[in-house]
Amino acid sequence: MELLLPEFGLVIFQSIAFLLLMFLLAKFAWKPVLAAIKEREQSIDEALNKAELAKQEMTRLTAQNEELMKSARAERDLILKEAKTLKDNIVNEAKLSAQTEGAKLIEKAKIEIENQKKAALAELKNQVSTLSLDIAERVLRNQLQDKATQQDLVANLLKDVELN
Amino acid sequence: MDCSHVFEFKVKRLIVVFTLFLAFFSVTPAAFAQVDTAQVTEDSHAQPEAKEKFDIGKFALHHIADSHSWHVIGHTYIDLPVILYTKAGFVNFSSADFNHDDEGKVVVERNGQRFVKMHEKIYYASDAANEHGQFLSLDEKHHASNARPLDLSITKNVCTLILSIIILLVVFINVANGYKKRVGKSPKGLQSWMEPIILFVRDDIAKPNLGHKYERFMPYLLTVFFFIWFNNMLGLIPFLPGGANLTGNIAVTMILAIATFCLTVFNGNKYYWKHIFMPDVPWWMYIVMVPVELFGIFTKPIALMIRLFANITAGHILVLSLICLVFVFNSLYIAPVSIAFAVFIGAIELLVAFIQAFIFTILSALFIGMAIEEHH
Numbered sequence: 001m002e003l004l005l006p007e008f009g010l011v012i013f014q015s016i017a018f019l020l021l022m023f024l025l026a027k028f029a030w031k032p033v034l035a036a037i038k039e040r041e042q043s044i045d046e047a048l049n050k051a052e053l054a055k056q057e058m059t060r061l062t063a064q065n066e067e068l069m070k071s072a073r074a075e076r077d078l079i080l081k082e083a084k085t086l087k088d089n090i091v092n093e094a095k096l097s098a099q100t101e102g103a104k105l106i107e108k109a110k111i112e113i114e115n116q117k118k119a120a121l122a123e124l125k126n127q128v129s130t131l132s133l134d135i136a137e138r139v140l141r142n143q144l145q146d147k148a149t150q151q152d153l154v155a156n157l158l159k160d161v162e163l164n
Numbered sequence: 165m166d167c168s169h170v171f172e173f174k175v176k177r178l179i180v181v182f183t184l185f186l187a188f189f190s191v192t193p194a195a196f197a198q199v200d201t202a203q204v205t206e207d208s209h210a211q212p213e214a215k216e217k218f219d220i221g222k223f224a225l226h227h228i229a230d231s232h233s234w235h236v237i238g239h240t241y242i243d244l245p246v247i248l249y250t251k252a253g254f255v256n257f258s259s260a261d262f263n264h265d266d267e268g269k270v271v272v273e274r275n276g277q278r279f280v281k282m283h284e285k286i287y288y289a290s291d292a293a294n295e296h297g298q299f300l301s302l303d304e305k306h307h308a309s310n311a312r313p314l315d316l317s318i319t320k321n322v323c324t325l326i327l328s329i330i331i332l333l334v335v336f337i338n339v340a341n342g343y344k345k346r347v348g349k350s351p352k353g354l355q356s357w358m359e360p361i362i363l364f365v366r367d368d369i370a371k372p373n374l375g376h377k378y379e380r381f382m383p384y385l386l387t388v389f390f391f392i393w394f395n396n397m398l399g400l401i402p403f404l405p406g407g408a409n410l411t412g413n414i415a416v417t418m419i420l421a422i423a424t425f426c427l428t429v430f431n432g433n434k435y436y437w438k439h440i441f442m443p444d445v446p447w448w449m450y451i452v453m454v455p456v457e458l459f460g461i462f463t464k465p466i467a468l469m470i471r472l473f474a475n476i477t478a479g480h481i482l483v484l485s486l487i488c489l490v491f492v493f494n495s496l497y498i499a500p501v502s503i504a505f506a507v508f509i510g511a512i513e514l515l516v517a518f519i520q521a522f523i524f525t526i527l528s529a530l531f532i533g534m535a536i537e538e539h540h
Contacts, residue, residue: 002283003477006415007230009315013322014419021329021391026383029336033362034382036343043348 218491224484228409228477231284231320232259236404244323248286249314250277259317268298268308279313287312321416324408328395336390365389369526373533381532384427388420389525396476396517400510411520412476414469421469424528429461432535464531468524475520479513 144150234242243260252275259281261272268282271289278289280299287310289299300308335354342355351359370378370385395416398406410416440457443450486509489502 003225003229004414006413006418007315009317009319010230010321010413010415011419012316013325014416017325017329018387018391018419018423021332022383022387024333025336025387025390028333029340030383030386032340033336033343034366034379036340036347037359037363037366040348 220488224481228480246317268300320408324410373529393521414473417469417473421465425465428531428535435539436535
């Protein structure tokens, strides 16, 4: 079969042409094309990686913020709680001291009142005795103007004394 | 989501390409048929004994074979130069000197040597013509037994070869310039047509078969893939710039297969050779295994050569035979049927053009990959 027999001329031309084509394409087409595709793929990969990293960073930052917020809130709660206890303590203390002070004052006032009462009673007694002595003096002065009555009186007194 | 969008885009493009080629086919067979009618009638005038029977085989084989002149239309031919290396050095003349004779009847005399052309082969002419007027001595099978000079003519196939190389260079240098112009940007124009295919060769052919060492073989694989594909497509165009059966020519596929063979043999590592000469079988099996393995080195590229040649040639013969139905039935009414079938086969051939390029490339990658594979 003639079809199956390679023609020498075409074999030569094909070998030369194919080698030349491969050389030219390799140098002027495949090398820059493949390099460019690879470069572009790398840059895309890089960009994707960077995006992934940025995403991770974002998540990390968000988490950190959350954490910060949480701790800040806890701290605030703690401070508030402390302040409340402090306030309660102060109020309680104040109440207590006010009570004792009040009690003390009342006590003092009571003693003072007692003292004043006593003084007033003593004064009253003095006044009463002075007044009664005065009255007695004046009564006696009136009655002892005559001798008979004086005698009677002394006699009565003596009588009484003897009775005691 | 983005990926599916891109894919759809590609599919649309493929559809456009297919439609364009289908358009070629639906228009051209008619012209093709007319031309051939003219030729056939001319032939029948010349040879009255062949009038009653139209030989499809002869016709088809004539069309898929190489030729010293390029048929344009009707009686118009482009006469290609004939370059011969003879006993007396180089001889060159125009194929027009043969007067489009292909039966060895016209003798061309140059440098004191006489040449005749029969079935597109050039022979040293015999001194006297035989009873049919041919200056050849024919054996009983009508094969010329004359000596032949070394034929280095620029034939139709050589022209197509040069044309395809120019197309490939223009297309891919253009593509490469696109990458230089738009560094790091998305592809545009021709670049975006070719990039998916280049990536296909890289990611689906080279990487799976060659592993991490794929980069070294990329230039070969890409060149061989696009060379075969472009030439398959050029062969499908029935009129002037195409029409030659380059990738269906055994010389061309042989050189391509030899290239793969050389790459396999010269890149084979010690594991590859050990597998051939010292396979892991009992020593007495070597008597069978080593010859089989050695034989395998050669059968692989030979299979590559035959596969591409046979597929493309078969496609051409099929289309030609369908067109020839018109002449076999000798009726114009059969034309719609044969054109419809030719269009159908043409569409399949378009697919085959790609598939054969793919198969040749992936098998080359596979063979090279087997030779460079590292074992642990």
